[in-house]
Amino acid sequence: MKPVLEIENLRVGFADGTAAVRGVSLKVARGETHCLVGESGCGKSVTALSTMNLLARGARRSADVMRFHDYDLTSLSDRDMARLRGDKIAMIFQEPMTSLNPAYTIGSQMAEVLERHRRVSRAKGLERAADLLGRVGITAPGMRLAQYPHQLSGGLRQRVMIAMALMCEPELLIADEPTTALDVTVQAQILRLLQELQRELGLALLLITHDLGIVARMAQRVSVMYAGQVVESGSAEALFRAPTHPYTRGLLACVPIPGKTPRDQPLGSIPGVVPRIGPGFVGCAFRDRCAHAEPACGGTVPRRTVAADHDAVCTMVPA
Amino acid sequence: MLQFLLRRAVLALSVCLTVLVVAFALTRLSGDLAVSIAGPNATSEDVATIRKNYGLDRPLPVQFVDWAANAASGDLGRSYLYRAPVSGLIRERLPITLGLGLSGLTIALLTAIPLGILSAMREGTLLDRAIGLVALLGQAMPSFWLGLILVIWFGLKLQWLPISGVDTWQGYIMPGTVLAFSAIPALMRLTRAGMIEALSSDYIRTARAKGLSTASIVLKHALRNAAMPVVSVAAVQLGFMLGGSIVIETVFALHGVGYLAWESISKNDFPVVQAVVLLLAMIYIGLTLLADTMNAVLDPRLRAG
Amino acid sequence: MNARTVSAGLGVSIVGFLLLVALTAGWIAPHDPFEQDLMKRMIPPAWMDGGSVEHLLGTDQLGRDYLSRLIYGARISLLIGTLTVVTSGLIGTALGVVGGYFGGRTDDIVMFVITCRLAIPLILVALTVVALIGSSLTVVVLTLGLLLWERFAVVARTTTMQVRNLDYVAAARAAGASTPHILLREILPNIMTHLVVVATLEMALAILLEAALSFLGLGVPPPLPSWGLMIAEGKDYMFFSPWVIVVPGVALFVLVFGINLLGDGLRDFLGVSQRR
Ligand SMILES: Nc1ncnc2c1ncn2[C@@H]1O[C@H](COP(=O)(O)OP(=O)(O)O)[C@@H](O)[C@H]1O
Ligand SMILES: [Mg+2]
Numbered sequence: 001m002k003p004v005l006e007i008e009n010l011r012v013g014f015a016d017g018t019a020a021v022r023g024v025s026l027k028v029a030r031g032e033t034h035c036l037v038g039e040s041g042c043g044k045s046v047t048a049l050s051t052m053n054l055l056a057r058g059a060r061r062s063a064d065v066m067r068f069h070d071y072d073l074t075s076l077s078d079r080d081m082a083r084l085r086g087d088k089i090a091m092i093f094q095e096p097m098t099s100l101n102p103a104y105t106i107g108s109q110m111a112e113v114l115e116r117h118r119r120v121s122r123a124k125g126l127e128r129a130a131d132l133l134g135r136v137g138i139t140a141p142g143m144r145l146a147q148y149p150h151q152l153s154g155g156l157r158q159r160v161m162i163a164m165a166l167m168c169e170p171e172l173l174i175a176d177e178p179t180t181a182l183d184v185t186v187q188a189q190i191l192r193l194l195q196e197l198q199r200e201l202g203l204a205l206l207l208i209t210h211d212l213g214i215v216a217r218m219a220q221r222v223s224v225m226y227a228g229q230v231v232e233s234g235s236a237e238a239l240f241r242a243p244t245h246p247y248t249r250g251l252l253a254c255v256p257i258p259g260k261t262p263r264d265q266p267l268g269s270i271p272g273v274v275p276r277i278g279p280g281f282v283g284c285a286f287r288d289r290c291a292h293a294e295p296a297c298g299g300t301v302p303r304r305t306v307a308a309d310h311d312a313v314c315t316m317v318p319a
Numbered sequence: 320m321l322q323f324l325l326r327r328a329v330l331a332l333s334v335c336l337t338v339l340v341v342a343f344a345l346t347r348l349s350g351d352l353a354v355s356i357a358g359p360n361a362t363s364e365d366v367a368t369i370r371k372n373y374g375l376d377r378p379l380p381v382q383f384v385d386w387a388a389n390a391a392s393g394d395l396g397r398s399y400l401y402r403a404p405v406s407g408l409i410r411e412r413l414p415i416t417l418g419l420g421l422s423g424l425t426i427a428l429l430t431a432i433p434l435g436i437l438s439a440m441r442e443g444t445l446l447d448r449a450i451g452l453v454a455l456l457g458q459a460m461p462s463f464w465l466g467l468i469l470v471i472w473f474g475l476k477l478q479w480l481p482i483s484g485v486d487t488w489q490g491y492i493m494p495g496t497v498l499a500f501s502a503i504p505a506l507m508r509l510t511r512a513g514m515i516e517a518l519s520s521d522y523i524r525t526a527r528a529k530g531l532s533t534a535s536i537v538l539k540h541a542l543r544n545a546a547m548p549v550v551s552v553a554a555v556q557l558g559f560m561l562g563g564s565i566v567i568e569t570v571f572a573l574h575g576v577g578y579l580a581w582e583s584i585s586k587n588d589f590p591v592v593q594a595v596v597l598l599l600a601m602i603y604i605g606l607t608l609l610a611d612t613m614n615a616v617l618d619p620r621l622r623a624g
Numbered sequence: 625m626n627a628r629t630v631s632a633g634l635g636v637s638i639v640g641f642l643l644l645v646a647l648t649a650g651w652i653a654p655h656d657p658f659e660q661d662l663m664k665r666m667i668p669p670a671w672m673d674g675g676s677v678e679h680l681l682g683t684d685q686l687g688r689d690y691l692s693r694l695i696y697g698a699r700i701s702l703l704i705g706t707l708t709v710v711t712s713g714l715i716g717t718a719l720g721v722v723g724g725y726f727g728g729r730t731d732d733i734v735m736f737v738i739t740c741r742l743a744i745p746l747i748l749v750a751l752t753v754v755a756l757i758g759s760s761l762t763v764v765v766l767t768l769g770l771l772l773w774e775r776f777a778v779v780a781r782t783t784t785m786q787v788r789n790l791d792y793v794a795a796a797r798a799a800g801a802s803t804p805h806i807l808l809r810e811i812l813p814n815i816m817t818h819l820v821v822v823a824t825l826e827m828a829l830a831i832l833l834e835a836a837l838s839f840l841g842l843g844v845p846p847p848l849p850s851w852g853l854m855i856a857e858g859k860d861y862m863f864f865s866p867w868v869i870v871v872p873g874v875a876l877f878v879l880v881f882g883i884n885l886l887g888d889g890l891r892d893f894l895g896v897s898q899r900r
Contacts, residue, residue: 054527086530093528098521102620103543113529148619164529330739337740345752448627455888459881461832463839464855464873471866555742562745566836580748581840584755592752599745 003027004172004204005051008065012043012050012228015058019277020046022228026206028172028221033198033205035215035236037251038225041274044208045094047225048174051206052091053081068172087117090165094177096157100149106133106160107145113167125167132163136193155186162193169201176208191218212251216240224248227277227285234310244312246290284314292316327611331604338600339390343383345596346589356399356587373399390597396590400583405594408579413598415485415575416568420561422491423498428553431503435510436537442515454504462563466497466570483572494571498563502556509552513545520544547614554610558603632889638882646698654680655689657696657849662687669867681871684854685861690868693849694875700850701831701879704765708830709823711769716776717819721807723777724784734781741774747836754842764843768830779822783815790814817894824887828880835876851876 005028012021021043028034036044050061053073066073068089073081085091093099101109110132111125126145133141136159149157158178165173175194179187195218198205207218215222219236224247232245243249250270272289284290287297296315304317311317346352353370354361361369370376374385389396395405438450473493474482481490517523518541526540565577572578576595583591615621645652664687668675675682681690723734753767787793793810801810835852837843844850846857851872858868 052528054524082527082530082532084530085528091528093521093525095521099525101522101526101540101544103618104540112531112535116529116531116535150620161525330736333736334740334743337736338743341740341744341749345749346756452631455884456881459828459877459884461835461852461855461873461876461880463836463852464869464876467855467859467862467869468873471862475863559746562747565747565751566840569840581751584748584751584842587755592748596745596748596752599748600743603743603745 001029003029004069005206006065006067007047007051007063010047010050010063010066011061012046012055013060013279014056017278019279019281020228021050022277022281024223024225024228024230026223026230026233028204028206030171030204031198031202032220033195033207033218034221034223035219036206036208036223036225037210037212037215039210039251039270039274042225043228044210044225045176048091048176048206048208051174052085052089053078054085054091083117086113086165086170087168088170089172089174090168090170091174091176092158092161092165092178094180096154096161096181099161100157102149105146105148106152110145110160110164110167113164117168128167129163132166133160135166136160136163136197137189138163154182155190158182158186158190159193162190162197166197166201170203172204172206173198174206174208177210178207179214180210194218212254224251227274229285229313231286231314232310232312234306238307238310242306242310244306244310244317245286245314246292246316247286248312250289327608331608334604335601338597339387340383342593342596342600343386346593347379352589356589386593390594395594395597398583398588398591400586400588400591405590408591409576409594409598412574412576412579415573416561416564416577418485418491419494419498419564419567419573419575420557422495423502423560424553424557426495427499427502427506427556430499431506432510432542432549434503435507436514436542438507438511439514439518440537450507454507457500458504460500462497462501463566463570465500466494466567469493469497470571485573490571490573494567494573497567497570498560501563502553502560505552506549506556509549510545513548514541517541517544543617547617550613550617551607551610554606554613555603558599558606561602562599628889628892631885632892635882635885635887635889638878639886642698642879642882643702645695646702649695649699653689653692653695654678655692657688657692658847660686660688666861666865666868668865669871672867682867684868685857690854690871693854694851694872697849697851697854697872697875698879700761700844700848701834701876704761704768704834704844705827705831705883707765708768708772708834709827711765712771712773712826712830713776713819713823715770716773716778717780717812719773720777720780720782721784721811721815724781725788725807725811727785731781734777738774738777741771744771746771747833750833750837751840751842754837759842759845761844761848764834764837768833772826772830772833775822775826776819779818780815783818784811787811787814821887821891821894824883824890828883828887831876831880831883 005026007027008025010021010024011019013019024043024047026034026036036047038044046055049055050059051066051073053061053076055061063074068084071084076084100106107126107129110129111122114120114125114128115122130141130145133144138144138156138159144152144156144160152160162178178194179190182190191214194205194207197203207214209215215236221233222236222239223230223233224239224245225231226247232239232243232248239248240252243252247270254269270289275285275288277285282300283298284293284301287293290297294315301313301315303311303313304319305311306317353366353373353375356373357366357369374382377385386396393406395409397403398405398408401408434450434453438447441447470482470493473480480493481487484490518537523536523541526536531540564575565581567573568575568577569581576598579591580595582588583595661683664679664683665685667679667683669682669690670677670680672682679689679691681694684690684693719734719737723731750767750771754763757763788811793806796806796810834843834850835855838850838852839856841856844853846853854872855869858865858872862869
């Protein structure tokens, strides 16, 4: 089946010389959850924002392929891209506390999405907003519509963000760490909600997280990102069965996975931090933190197939 | 909210009272008011008569309480110069000054806000710098001088606009522009700073992710949040403009409150001076209260808190 | 070299040049600025018809050399600007630091005084005071100085609040330093950069206000060559000889513009965040 979103060799550089994304490729199919996972600062948000064409001014983006259905996102005009955003592609963010405009009511902010893309009246927009608020588990939706963001808790605001993203029945939903800022219990509720909605609506979901626990629970496909590259990708099943890249294995050691991590085993952590990559960098960016580093890691490391539907960028994978 | 308003009202009242004292004390600075009123050619008998007629022979606190009590009931005394009630004089001339202040504010806002928005949207570019430079130039312009230059140029050379008087609305254009000049730099910088902050906020990213048009993102979502400090400062600036109208009304020979005040100052007509000081102070206090109220309307968080 | 450096450099040059002119007025002025010659009234500047090199910028309605008056006028503007800022800076800083450091009731009182000052119409009160006491340079300086302190107070107050809780102030307090010592030795040096930036703004404002007062006939008394007074005196002739008001107006404008550029440059250079 043709993927809903297809990206090949995406590169993003900033004016200060940072190469934030260096050749990312990924596909998301209808009804599939694709998790993009990696530590903070490795380029997940930049990947998501460049898909939406929401990068800050001064950022340069290039890709061999960047396709949403039949739209070529690399050549789409700003105006046409804006028509796609909020309509067929929607996005929710990490910061529910600040992502809603403090000056307008929930209802107004939700309804304007439908007004913009479907040219309907405010009343129709509010009607749909109320429906969706109910759908994301908010009680008394009619009352909530008239409230302002500051009157809602973080969890509620993230539900509002999700409902708002669904206003036009998008086909692709990009969720950038949607639960990171929330309490653990609220986190679980929001994830369950996303799961239900996705099944129900057949959404293609690109879920960004730094938490492998969430990946284990949600993903059909996984791309592990490190320093602007996807270092390992594959089906969730294959990846958890045989994690290959030392970085993936390091991440796995950091989280308890229900049923996989023995209860008494201490959690590990990877020493060191994600390096900032300038232009012209070669070799494996993880080699300074890697226990298995060898001289070959300083040269160009090719992407190799580990198994069917599972590949990694590491010299340890046999050619 | 109610408590907040109450506190503000008490504060406003105490400020009014203080200004009342200052206005009164101000005119007693010279020592003997009667001598000033009588003028240089008066005999000592004239001075004595004046002192008696105007009640200046009473102790100062008595004079003050008398004046303040009358002022509170709307009686601002009689003008020595016009031999008429001060309140009537002011009522007659206030519309011109208010018209001047409002046209100044309108021109200032219509210039400063678009320029500030443009500057913010093009932050760091040549255009941004150019707009900043224009603001700096405007800030350095002596207003009375600018008024004279405009009179020479547009009034006399080109004959586009009347050089004095406000018989038609065109009469407000030049003095309004001159008044606006003093307010534009501050308002523009504030709009720019507020818009830069708003445009880089998370909710603007959300608005863009929703696919909204640039107009809606900038004018609806960002400007609404950047507007609050602009509203506060605009109110304050209107107060300053009304105060500054004394210079502008003199330049353009407009017979408003400012002109009246200037006349009274140069002719020692102190009841009028006191009254105008008091009036301008009260307008200023009223404007800051109005700004607070408008901010509460603009910001739902203030409304609740 | 970026645009900021260029504009700051321009500001320094303008202010520096005018300062030099003011200081050396006695040597560089071609004529006595007070000497009248009724036979030579309203001679236009040298580049206009009827102008002469003897009076580069022409003469005024009393036949006084305009360039010389302009040169001496720089003295008045800069003198009044500086003295006013010193006066108002002392008042405002004292109020602001005290309010910001002690907080509570004291701060409430300081805020109240600031609010009252803002409510009082500046020009009107200044005019009244000068009218009552009589116009002189000292009266103008004192009047403006006593009125223009509120921005110093506001900035001193907020910056003091920020500095008050920093480690070294707490350390000084713990070491038993006296309050005056803390205020003068620990707080003041640390808020000085902010105050310097305010001082440039206020100086520009004071110079403009002096000109406005003099223009209205209640500032610097004639025959002193204040630029504002020169504009007032030229006003009756401006329709036929616009240069009589253009020349002093441009001088005033350039000086104030230079001070503002300098202020912006200082703000960047000293790393003071912008908030007006
Ligand atoms: N506007 C920007 N300008 C310069 N560098 C940026 C910008 N946005 C992100 N970066 C850099 O790009 C890298 C990736 O950031 P990001 O995608 O936000 O990481 P994360 O994986 O945590 O979402 C980081 O090193 C970050 O500093
Ligand atoms: Mg991120």
